[in-house]
Amino acid sequence: MKLAAGIVWADQRLHRASSGRLSLVAIAGLPSLRLTSTGRRSGLPRSNNLLYYPYGDQYVLTGSNWGKSSHPAWTFNLRAHPEASIALRGKQIAVRAREVKGPEYDELWRRLLEFWPGYAMERDAAGRELPIFILSREKSPGGLDQPFGR
Incomplete structure (x- = not known):
């Protein structure tokens, strides 16, 4: 977690250089995507490379923020604007986010x-x-x- 800032910096550049086909998480053998959400206050596009859990034909994101006490900004953005897009294996995919609560949260956790x-x-x-x-x-x-990129 102490290396988070450096990992995020390198991951963003790798993702950009590979047109969305590679990320550090993917190289480590884990599924990753690039989420682009709308800033809740700015209204501008905000992008984050994230680990995801494949869940049927859906994608599950966890707001861990590398163990920081604050929620990551993208969680607030998705709550305000659930329409977003993901870059996955070089493709841009329109998605809609839904926050999980209650028994469904417990099962997914x-x-x-x-x-x-x-x-x-x-x-x-x-x-x-x-x-x-x-x-x-x-x-x-x-x-x-x-x-991706078109």
Whole structure:
């Protein structure tokens, strides 16, 4: 967690240089995507490279923020503007976010810990419940995903 800033910096550049096909998380063998949400106050696009949990044809994001006590900015953005997009394996995909609560949260939290046990350490370090969001695909015009950068 102490290396978070350097990892994020390097990951952003790798993602940009590979047109969305590579990330440090992906090189480590874990699924990653680049979330672009709308800033809740600015209204501007905000992008973050994130680890995700594949959940059927949906994508699950966890607001761990590397174990920091504050929620990551993207969680506030998705709450204010659930329509977003993800870059995944070189394609841009329109999605809609939904925050998970109650029994569904408990079930997904269990699955997330099996997938990435580090979430428990990050939750303990943060001293807060980590928000969980499910991203579902939105149909784009023509029903096709768009290549990244177009």
